Amino acid sequence: MRHSASFLPSRKTRIIIGTLVGLFFAIPFVATTEYTFRDVDGHSTIHWANVFDPAKQAAYRPIWTGLGNSLLLMVVTVAIVLFVLAPTMILVNLRFSKLRRIFEFFALLPISIPAVVLVVGLAPIYLVVGRSMGTGAWTLAFAYGILVMPYAFRPIQAAIDSINMSTLSEAARSLGASWPKTVLRVLAPNLRQGLLYASLISVAVVLGEFTIASLLNRQNLQTALLVVSRQDPYVSVIFSLLALLLCFLLLVVIGRAGNVGSHKKGRRK
Amino acid sequence: MTAIVSPVDTERATTVTLEAVVKDFGSNRVLHGLDLEVGAGEFVSLLGPSGCGKTTALRLIAGLEQLTSGVIRMNGEDVSNIPVNRRDIGMVFQSYSLFPHLDVLQNTVFGLQMRKVAKDEANRRAMESLELVGLGEFSERFPHELSGGQQQRVALARALVTSPKVLLLDEPLSALDAKVRVQLRDEIRRLQQQVGITTVFVTHDQEEALAISDRIAVMDAGKIEQIGTPEELYGSPSSPIVAAFVGMSSLVPTSVSAGRAVIWGVEVGVVGEAPDGDYHAFVRPESIRLAEDGEPGVPGVVETSTFLGSFRRSAVRIPDGSLVVIQHPTTLSLERGDKVRLTIDNRPVVVRPIP
Known part of the structure; x- marks a missing residue:
């Protein structure tokens, strides 16, 4: 590890890169914020005031509904990643290593299929889903589970590759742990970082998803923003900003929560 | 935990018997009808070149692999179909196998937690076990803060803390440097005799096997070539393979x-x-x-x-x-x-x- 320090860019290079990347992300954000303060002649806070104007709440209702749906979708999708994708990957890597390549191919496949095309296949499936499980917005999570798979796969696989999973699980088993205990008590804590990143990226994807929800006629945050923007583009942009902020906060909160366990370790170092 | 520090407990010590054990990996037969008897409290080494099936034999005793045919008994009882987590074994692996997210004490106490031993007693036994390998003061360290030799000693303490029926050692010394290897080798032997636990030790290092074992089984191509005391194998090898491999x-x-x-x-x-x-x-x-x-x-x-x-x-x-x-x-x-x-x-x- 020590000699890798020489490969780090110098402090100056780091500052330059940091500034450039920072600008790249900051400019649209600042421009958007500036837009929300525009008025016929100059700037004012009128549009922000509108958001909190009780008289106009009816017009903004779709956004609250959409936001609620998106949050629910987020929870279900993350659950799919943590309780379906991750255990499957553990199983594939431990017991069916010959399937690794094929599994990776299928896990990464959705990234190469545009959402619009995906919907063509999903539409008839959702006819059936609608009949058996209702047409609630939460059912979109099944599609989202597939959509986030390529993004969630990478960090989990990287975490799996970084630990000696077979020896750890064999050690746990030899000490009397059942398979569920082995996964929960030994493997999951050591894959924590990967599971965390997979969850974060799933949250980001779900909160930003528009195409599938729109084409399957479900309401989520993004479709609601579009609806509202038709009546009042300023308010729509304000909500976009707020959504971005919410997303940012969620990422921080989840990141913090996931790091709690490692603080103890860090302190003792 | 008194069982660990008490002199040889002959009632508890377990015999391990392999009868006509065959193991195939796909179409590849790695064990051709292996017979082996390990006496209660005995230290038996499986010695042979890589690929001779010695590790497979150990993993079969542990329950980490499924038998193709044959029977494995402990104290006469057929354990062939008992899964590894209920076979009551202690195992030390070749690669470092401590749980990286747990400190030394938490690692050691893990097996007792799985057996639902009360917390206070579990911690006390784990500390005793760590004292036994001379690492009592390291209980709050994390695995990455220990040297390779220390990690393997913790692994040994962790394997012994539950007073298992059999101790299985899968080349636990091969990742260590020469000096530590000899130290730990002698320490394993001392502990094994102190605890009186039946032990099967896999190694490709003939010097190690000669130094540590009650008996050695020299394996080649999925069969036991000769089994005997170190003196017998060295002094009167029964076949060219044994003669070439031992000494x-x-x-x-x-x-x-x-x-x-x-x-x-x-x-x-x-x-x-x-x-x-x-x-x-x-x-x-x-x-x-x-x-x-x-x-x-x-x-x-x-x-x-x-x-x-x-x-x-x-x-x-x-x-x-x-x-x-x-x-x-x-x-x-x-x-x-x-x-x-x-x-x-x-x-x-x-x-x-x-x-």
């Missing part, structure tokens, strides 16, 4: 007639059956010495001579072209090019047909 030997051409071989004018016995013909004989360094005047012997020229502390080891080229290794006191200083005459002690030798 150091020189290959000397010889011819056998009527069960006797003649080497350098000295007639010696032959181990086992050997029809008349030409053979290579395995000759131990300590069977060869410099010939006195008048003794039968063979001339040779020293090629190398290595100082090894308490003795020297020299390689001597003899006229038929073979290189013979001898050991001698450091007072005798041989140098490259020195002319010597060698003779052999009259002990039975193992022979194999010249390929």
Whole structure:
């Protein structure tokens, strides 16, 4: 590890890169914020005031509904990643290593299929889903589970590759742990970082998803923003900003929560 | 936990029996009907080159692999279908296997938690077990803060803390450097005798096996070639494979007639059956010495001579072209090019047909 320090860019290079990347992300954000303060002649806070104007709440209702749906979708999708994708990957890597390549191919496949095309296949499936499980917005999570798979796969696989999973699980088993205990008590804590990143990226994807929800006629945050923007583009942009902020906060909160366990370790170092 | 520190508990000590054990990986048969009996409290090593099936045999005893056919018994009871987590074994692995997210004490206490031992008692037993391997003060360290040798000692404490029926050691020393390896080897033996636990030890290092074992099973190509005490294997190997693998030997051409071989004018016995013909004989360094005047012997020229502390080891080229290794006191200083005459002690030798 020590000699890798020489490969780090110098402090100056780091500052330059940091500034450039920072600008790249900051400019649209600042421009958007500036837009929300525009008025016929100059700037004012009128549009922000509108958001909190009780008289106009009816017009903004779709956004609250959409936001609620998106949050629910987020929870279900993350659950799919943590309780379906991750255990499957553990199983594939431990017991069916010959399937690794094929599994990776299928896990990464959705990234190469545009959402619009995906919907063509999903539409008839959702006819059936609608009949058996209702047409609630939460059912979109099944599609989202597939959509986030390529993004969630990478960090989990990287975490799996970084630990000696077979020896750890064999050690746990030899000490009397059942398979569920082995996964929960030994493997999951050591894959924590990967599971965390997979969850974060799933949250980001779900909160930003528009195409599938729109084409399957479900309401989520993004479709609601579009609806509202038709009546009042300023308010729509304000909500976009707020959504971005919410997303940012969620990422921080989840990141913090996931790091709690490692603080103890860090302190003792 | 008293069982760990008490003298040999013969009632608890377990016998392990393998009967006609066969293991296939796909179409590849790695164990061809293995039979092995490990006595209660005995330390048995499985020794052999890589790929001989020794690790597979150990993993079958552990329950980490499924038998293709045959039976594995502990104290006479068939355990072949009991999964690893209920087989009550302790295992130390070749690669470091401590749980990286848990500290030393938490690692050690893990097996007791799985057995639902009350927290206070579990912690006390874990501490005792750590004291036993001399790491009581390291209980709050994390695995990455320990050296390789310390990690393997914690792994040993972790494996022993539950008082398992059998201790299984899968080349636990091979990742360590030479000095630590010898220390830990002796410590494993001391602990094993103190606890009196039946132990199966897998290694490819013959010196390790000779130093540590009650008995050694030399394996080759999925079968046990010979099983016996270290002295038996070294002194009277039953086959060329064992002779070549255990201890150091020189290959000397010889011819056998009527069960006797003649080497350098000295007639010696032959181990086992050997029809008349030409053979290579395995000759131990300590069977060869410099010939006195008048003794039968063979001339040779020293090629190398290595100082090894308490003795020297020299390689001597003899006229038929073979290189013979001898050991001698450091007072005798041989140098490259020195002319010597060698003779052999009259002990039975193992022979194999010249390929």
